Amino acid sequence: MSSVSIVLGDSLEEILVKAEVNKTVINKDDLLRLNLQITGNFKIQPEIIMPKLDGFKVVSTSQASEFSLSNNKFSNLTSLTYFLVPAKTGELLIPEIKVKYKNKEYSTQPIKITVEGGVKESPTEDVPVVIPESEDEVLL
Numbered sequence: 001m002s003s004v005s006i007v008l009g010d011s012l013e014e015i016l017v018k019a020e021v022n023k024t025v026i027n028k029d030d031l032l033r034l035n036l037q038i039t040g041n042f043k044i045q046p047e048i049i050m051p052k053l054d055g056f057k058v059v060s061t062s063q064a065s066e067f068s069l070s071n072n073k074f075s076n077l078t079s080l081t082y083f084l085v086p087a088k089t090g091e092l093l094i095p096e097i098k099v100k101y102k103n104k105e106y107s108t109q110p111i112k113i114t115v116e117g118g119v120k121e122s123p124t125e126d127v128p129v130v131i132p133e134s135e136d137e138v139l140l
Helices: none
Strands: 004-008 015-021 025-027 032-040 047-049 056-070 073-086 090-094 098-101 104-107 111-116
Touching: 015 098, 015 104, 015 111
Parallel strands: 025 111
Antiparallel strands: 004 015, 015 032, 032 073, 047 098, 056 073, 090 111, 098 104
């Protein structure tokens, strides 16, 4: 399984934004998983600005949040998962995803996805049809 991760933020920032996909080359019939994770010491949920995903159809989404307090330090993890199906073949782009928190904006980098053709079928061959000349002749 290949993945692409884009991580933005550093130890001075209050949050860290990470976007990743489970594959960068998929078949037109495949399901693509896009994960967005936001971690940090935020107490108010950041605003997530999800772009339009041209070339993809969103078939399912889920969201989970974890909160913890350790040594008087608060931390939060918000995870969003999008399951996508490509609508066409070729080079598609998942645009940057923006997250706003405390008048700051964080963005992931765009992720390029290559979508190849559908299920490969074996080529059909012309098979000659033989019509028996008599009822006693059996063809296999």
